[in-house]
Amino acid sequence: MKQLGMIALMLVLANAAAASTVEDCEAQFEAGNAAYEAGSFAEAAEAYEAVLAECRSFEAEYNLANASFKLGQIGRSILHYERALQLDPNNDDARANLQLANTKVTDRIEPLPTQGLRDLWERVVAKGRLGFWSVTLLVLWLGGFGALSWRLLAREEAMRRIATTMAAVLLALSVGAGFLFSATLHRDDMSHEAVILTPTAEIRNAPQTTNSLVLFILHEGTKGRILSRTSDWIELEFANGSVGWVAAGQVAEV
Amino acid sequence: MTHEMNWMRIGWLWIALIGSFGTWAQEASAELTVDRSTVLRGESVQLTFTFNNCDANITVPAIAGLKYAYGPAKGNNVTFGNGRRSSQSMYTYTYVVTAENDVQVPSYSIQTNKGTFQTDAFTIRVKKPGNSASNRGASAVLDREVAMVIDLSKRNVVVGEPVVATLQIYSQMSGLDVRDYSIPEFTGFWKESVDLPNPSFEPRLLNGRRIQVATVGKFVLFPQQTGELTIDGFELTGYVRTSFFNGRNVAAAADPVTVRVSPLPAPVPAAHLGAFKRLDVELKASELEFEANQAFTVDIAFKGNGNLKFLREPQWEWPRDFEVFDPEVKDRISIEDVGEVGSRTFHYVIIPRTTGTFNVPELRVSWYDAARGEHVERQLGGESLTVTAGNGTPSATLSYNSKSDIQILNQDIRYIQLEADRFVPLSAGGWMKAGLASGLSIGPLQWLLLWALRRRKDAEARDIKGTRKRQAKSRIRKELREAQKSIDNPAAFHVALGHGLEAYLIAKLGWSQSQYTRTGALTALAQAAPTTQPEWQSLLEALDLARYAPGSTAPPQTLYDQAVNLVERTEKEWKS
Numbered sequence: 001m002k003q004l005g006m007i008a009l010m011l012v013l014a015n016a017a018a019a020s021t022v023e024d025c026e027a028q029f030e031a032g033n034a035a036y037e038a039g040s041f042a043e044a045a046e047a048y049e050a051v052l053a054e055c056r057s058f059e060a061e062y063n064l065a066n067a068s069f070k071l072g073q074i075g076r077s078i079l080h081y082e083r084a085l086q087l088d089p090n091n092d093d094a095r096a097n098l099q100l101a102n103t104k105v106t107d108r109i110e111p112l113p114t115q116g117l118r119d120l121w122e123r124v125v126a127k128g129r130l131g132f133w134s135v136t137l138l139v140l141w142l143g144g145f146g147a148l149s150w151r152l153l154a155r156e157e158a159m160r161r162i163a164t165t166m167a168a169v170l171l172a173l174s175v176g177a178g179f180l181f182s183a184t185l186h187r188d189d190m191s192h193e194a195v196i197l198t199p200t201a202e203i204r205n206a207p208q209t210t211n212s213l214v215l216f217i218l219h220e221g222t223k224g225r226i227l228s229r230t231s232d233w234i235e236l237e238f239a240n241g242s243v244g245w246v247a248a249g250q251v252a253e254v
Numbered sequence: 255m256t257h258e259m260n261w262m263r264i265g266w267l268w269i270a271l272i273g274s275f276g277t278w279a280q281e282a283s284a285e286l287t288v289d290r291s292t293v294l295r296g297e298s299v300q301l302t303f304t305f306n307n308c309d310a311n312i313t314v315p316a317i318a319g320l321k322y323a324y325g326p327a328k329g330n331n332v333t334f335g336n337g338r339r340s341s342q343s344m345y346t347y348t349y350v351v352t353a354e355n356d357v358q359v360p361s362y363s364i365q366t367n368k369g370t371f372q373t374d375a376f377t378i379r380v381k382k383p384g385n386s387a388s389n390r391g392a393s394a395v396l397d398r399e400v401a402m403v404i405d406l407s408k409r410n411v412v413v414g415e416p417v418v419a420t421l422q423i424y425s426q427m428s429g430l431d432v433r434d435y436s437i438p439e440f441t442g443f444w445k446e447s448v449d450l451p452n453p454s455f456e457p458r459l460l461n462g463r464r465i466q467v468a469t470v471g472k473f474v475l476f477p478q479q480t481g482e483l484t485i486d487g488f489e490l491t492g493y494v495r496t497s498f499f500n501g502r503n504v505a506a507a508a509d510p511v512t513v514r515v516s517p518l519p520a521p522v523p524a525a526h527l528g529a530f531k532r533l534d535v536e537l538k539a540s541e542l543e544f545e546a547n548q549a550f551t552v553d554i555a556f557k558g559n560g561n562l563k564f565l566r567e568p569q570w571e572w573p574r575d576f577e578v579f580d581p582e583v584k585d586r587i588s589i590e591d592v593g594e595v596g597s598r599t600f601h602y603v604i605i606p607r608t609t610g611t612f613n614v615p616e617l618r619v620s621w622y623d624a625a626r627g628e629h630v631e632r633q634l635g636g637e638s639l640t641v642t643a644g645n646g647t648p649s650a651t652l653s654y655n656s657k658s659d660i661q662i663l664n665q666d667i668r669y670i671q672l673e674a675d676r677f678v679p680l681s682a683g684g685w686m687k688a689g690l691a692s693g694l695s696i697g698p699l700q701w702l703l704l705w706a707l708r709r710r711k712d713a714e715a716r717d718i719k720g721t722r723k724r725q726a727k728s729r730i731r732k733e734l735r736e737a738q739k740s741i742d743n744p745a746a747f748h749v750a751l752g753h754g755l756e757a758y759l760i761a762k763l764g765w766s767q768s769q770y771t772r773t774g775a776l777t778a779l780a781q782a783a784p785t786t787q788p789e790w791q792s793l794l795e796a797l798d799l800a801r802y803a804p805g806s807t808a809p810p811q812t813l814y815d816q817a818v819n820l821v822e823r824t825e826k827e828w829k830s
Contacts, residue, residue, distance in 0.1 A: 018679050025677040036670050056678045059671035066670050097667040134686070138693045145697030152704045 025055035032063060041070040058087040058128065062094050069097070074104045075197040075220035075252075082195065082223065082254040087128035106219035109239045122192075125183045133181035140174035194234055194251040196222045201251070203244035207233035215244045226253070282308035282368035288359065292379045293351050296461040298323060299378060301359070303345045308368035312345060315362060319353025319380070323462060350462040356380050396461060400425045402488045402508035404438065410514045413477050414529035415624040416560055416593035417443075417513060419485065421471040423506075425455065427494050428466065430504070435490040438508075440475055442483040442515075444561065446589045448472040474593045476561045477515040486510035523620035523631050525568065530560030531593055531624050537634040539614060546641050549605045552614065554581075554634070557597040560624075562587050565598050570617050575608040606641040613638055718764070723825075726761035730821050733757055738814060744800070747810045751817055752797040755790075758821065762828065783827040789820050 032047030048064035051057060065080035081098035085091065147167035154160045199220050206212035207230050224236030224246075233245045282305075289300040299320065303312060314322055325347035332341045351357065361375040400423065407418040419440070423432065455466040477483060488508035495501040518529065527533075533556060540551040556565055563585070572578045579602070587596035606612075613636055620631040714721040733754025740746040759775045760767060772794060779787040793816060800807040807813065 018682055018685075021679040021681070022677045025679075026674070029674055029677075033670060033672060051677070054680060056680060057674055057676070059674035060677075063670040066667055069667050093668045093671070100665065100667055134690050138690060141694055142697045145701045148701050149704045152701070152708050 021054050025051045025057065025060075029057070029060055029063075032060075032067075036063065036067055041067045045071065056087070058084050058091065058094075061087060062091070062097075065094075065097065065101075069101055073197075074101055075195055077101045078105070078221045078223065079195040079197070079252050079254060082193065083127075086126045086254065089123045089126045089128060101221065105221035107222045109222065109242075125180060125187050127184070127187065130181070130184045133177055133184050137174055137177040137181050140170050140177055144171035144174055192226055193223055193254040194226055194236060194246075195254060196220055196224075196246070196251050198250045201246050203236070203242070203246055205244060207235070207245045212245075216242065218246075223254070224251075282306060282366065282371075284308065284310070284364050284366060284371035284373060286359070286362060286373035288376065288378060290378070291376075292381055294381050295351050295354055298348055298350050298459040298462075300325075301347050301349065303364070303373075305343045305366060307341055308366040308371075309343050310364050310366040312364060314347060317349065317357065317359055319351065319355070319357035320349035320378075321352045321462065323348040323350050323459065348459070350459065351378070351380055353380055396463065398424075398506065399427055399494075400430060400490065400492065400504050400506040402435075402490055402506050404485055404488050404508045404511045406485075406511055406513065409512070410516070411477060412516050412518055412529050412622060412624065413480050414518075414561060414564075414622070415477070416531055417475045417477070418448075418593065419473045419475055420469060421473075421488055421508075423453075423455075423468045423470060423490060424460075425466045425468075426463075429495045429501075430455070430466070431493045431495070432468075433491050433493060435470060436487055437471055438485050438487040440473065440485060442479050442481075443475040443477055443485075444564075445476070446474045446563075446594060448474060448589050474589055475513075476564070477513065480515045480517045483513045483515055484510050485513065518622050519629065523629055525618045525620055526629075527556075527566075527619055527621040528561065528564060529622040529624055530558055533558035533560060533621050533623065533630070535619055535632055535634065537614070537617065537637075539637060539639075542637060543640040543642070544606065546606055546609050546643060549603050552602045552604060553599050554602075554617070555597055555599040559593050559595050562594045562596060562598045567600055568617055568619060570615060572604065572615055573612060575606060575610070575612070577605045577607055579603045606639070609641050609643050611638060611640050722761060722764045723828075726758050727825070729761045730754060730758040734814070734818065734821075737817075741810050741814065744804050744810050748797050748800040748804070748813075751810075751813060752794070752801070755794065755797075755817060755821075759790075762824075779824075783824050786820060786824045786827055789816075790824075793817060793820060 028047050028051045032044045032051065035041075035044035035047060045064055045067040048060050048067060051060040052064065061080050061084035065077045065084060068074075068080060069077035078098065078101050081094050081101060084094045085098065088094065144167050147163045147170060151160050151163035151167065154163055196218055197220060201218050201222075202214045203216050203218055204212040205215050218238075222238070224238045227235040227237050227243065229235065229248070232248050234248050234251060235243065235245050236251070237243045284303065284305050287302050287304065289302070293299055301315070301317075303310075303326075314325070316322075326345040327348075329344040329346075330342070331344075332339065334340075357378040357380060359376050359378060362373045364371050364373065403422045403424060405420040405422060408415075411417055419438075421437065423435070450469060450472055453468045453470045455468045457464050458467045459465075486508070490504075490506045492504050492506075493501055494504050518526075536553075536555045536557070538553045538555070544550050554568065556562060567581055567583075570578075581600040581602045584599040584601055585596070587594050587598065589595075616633060616635040618631065618633050620629055622628070623630045733750065737747055737750040737754055740750055756770065756772075756775075759779075760770050763770075763775065763778055776787060776791055779790055793813070796807050796813065800813075808816075
């Protein structure tokens with residue numbers, strides 16, 4: 001009994017702490033919006049960054065991207081629009097603004113024609129899908145075991161057969177949902193894309209400044225897919241298939 | 255009759271023949287001309303005496319400032335036309351200009367076979383050597399066997415003003431075999447090459463000396479930056495045969511030449527097109543009255559001399575009721591000695607979409623006229639355009655314009671999100687995972703529990719006796735615990751213990767509550783556990799008595815111990 005009480009107490013305390021954090025985030029978000037409406041975009045950006053330091057929020061990412069755009073920081077605005085779309089892949093506002101921000105990028109990279117499936121996968125396992133896949137997994141899993149329990153209790157053979165089929169289907173689907181949940185969780189833990197934040201970035205053929213060649217120079221806002229990384233360098237693949245190493249300090253991971 | 259007419263024809267022909275011989279003697283004249291009116295000191299000029307329908311014996315005229323070189327070269331020309339004969343005799347003398355100032359050629363009185371004629375006096379202008387590249391090249395050539403000369407038409411220009419550069423090889427040796435030569439880079443210039451015939455050496459007289467000259471290239475240069483631009487790199491390698499068996503290599507390089515390029519004079523007017531040697535602009539509309547939706551054309555034509563290829567489409571804003579297509583650019587440009595010559599025309603196709611009266615929008619252009627040394631500004635447009643609905647139905651005309659594309663005036667990002675759905679604390683991730691793990695574990699646990707219950711139920715169904723025994727033992731333990739709790743309250747204790755013992759017997763016998771009677775239970779005990787039956791009967795009766803006369807029986811603890819002992823013995827005996 002004592003142990004149960006301790007667990008309950010911990011849950012209550014954790015819930016109270018979480019509620020306090022959410023309140024702080026809401027207050028900072030409102031302050032950011034007020035600053036943005038007043039035209040103080042730098043102040044607004046600071047407030048949204050404070051929100052994102054404590055909470056995950058599509059709206060805060062989106063608004064921070066807007067404030068960065070207004071400040072002329074195209075790279076940062078693209079970074080945060082991408083992060084916002086990770087949380088809500090179907091948001092029209094974020095897509096439209098990202099499209100506009102991308103027109104300001106200096107580099108025009110023609111994408112390879114094999115992006116369709118990858119884009120679909122990226123959207124299925126986007127960060128924002130984690131909640132959806134976890135709920136789907138839970139519902140299917142519990143439904144499957146519920147059907148198994150029904151099978152135990154059913155007295156008629158026909159009912160038991162129906163329960164067996166339902167359990168098999170639901171548990172199979174829950175395995176699929178579990179796979180997608182795991183992929184989303186893995187993506188959540190490790191970013192797969194990065195955006196250049198400095199005005200120019202040298203893309204080299206090796207993760208070092210000496211004994212390496214500058215393959216090409218890219219500019220602020222250009223996005224690449226992370227292939228590998230060292231402590232100081234990140235290997236990126238760009239939409240046209242070009243691959244090279246960029247200093248980690250010049251990019252931010254989506 | 256026929257015989258008479260033949261004689262008349264012969265007579266007319268004779269008269270005509272006599273008449274034609276009568277007109278042999280045409281009007282005679284004599285004149286003196288020069289091939290160039292402006293020369294440099296050291297260059298050659300040619301003076302030609304021309305006698306029309308007459309002839310004369312003349313001697314070499316001595317002219318102050320000119321030194322006789324050679325001649326005369328003679329030429330004769332006789333022509334017949336309209337029954338008339340005319341003749342022309344020419345005597346050409348070549349002189350070298352030795353004067354530093356202008357040369358006055360006097361009037362000569364010449365005695366011919368048709369009388370005396372007086373020629374006109376004229377002046378040959380002698381230019382100062384100053385900026386003349388030709389003269390500089392000529393002077394340099396006279397000191398060298400082979401000389402390379404970059405001859406520029408102008409040394410001081412404004413940016414964009416054309417300069418003609420001529421590349422020439424001067425050789426005092428007749429047997430020069432040119433192996434290779436390089437063309438200058440013309441750094442800082444946009445260049446256009448002038449088409450020339452294949453280069454070949456031709457004789458020329460310089461300062462009285464014959465020299466071989468070949469023009470190997472001619473370029474029109476447009477300076478693209480201000481400052482002093484140097485042109486160099488015109489070099490040659492060749493071979494000269496000195497005898498039938500011997501020869502030697504020769505090499506030569508041109509002296510670098512400099513062009514001083516000045517910026518356009520300030521202030522530079524708006525809509526400036528650049529510098530041109532000569533330029534004119536003209537606007538021409540195909541029609542000034544037309545129907546709506548009927549296309550018409552407007553041409554803006556630039557004509558002149560200069561870098562016409564650099565002309566860009568002028569900025570021209572038409573009313574939104576006119577659909578203006580991108581212009582077609584028509585070039586008729588040729589590269590000549592004097593630069594790019596010709597025209598560039600911007601051909602616009604325009605469709606009016608509404609009826610009314612409009613004006614061709616004004617178009618201002620300006621350029622720098624290098625010949626005049628000043629900026630020129632021109633304003634075009636303003637012509638009145640009348641757009642009518644035409645013979646078709648008015649609605650047909652208007653229907654095209656009833657809807658139009660939205661004009662995008664500005665483009666900006668969409669506004670911020672004013673409300674947030676939810677904020678998820680970053681620290682909540684662990685709790686969420688734990689909650690998910692707990693939720694996932696509920697399913698298997700629930701199933702395991704149900705499975706265990708089901709198994710137990712099945713087991714009970716298979717072992718009725720054992721089940722009853724376990725139920726009875728469980729029941730009596732529970733009832734004895736309840737009775738012990740109220741051991742200090744004899745009334746409650748007696749009731750609880752009595753109920754407990756009866757419940758034990760009901761469970762042991764597998765009866766329901768309604769089946770139970772004490773007599774029946776004691777009868778069953780007499781069969782299943784006969785040694786305990788009397789004790790059961792006395793204990794149950796004692797408990798009945800104790801309910802109504804609490805002091806007449808043994809103390810509660812004694813009764814409790816007796817009941818525990820009796821149940822244990824009953825279990826043992828019933829088992830066997």
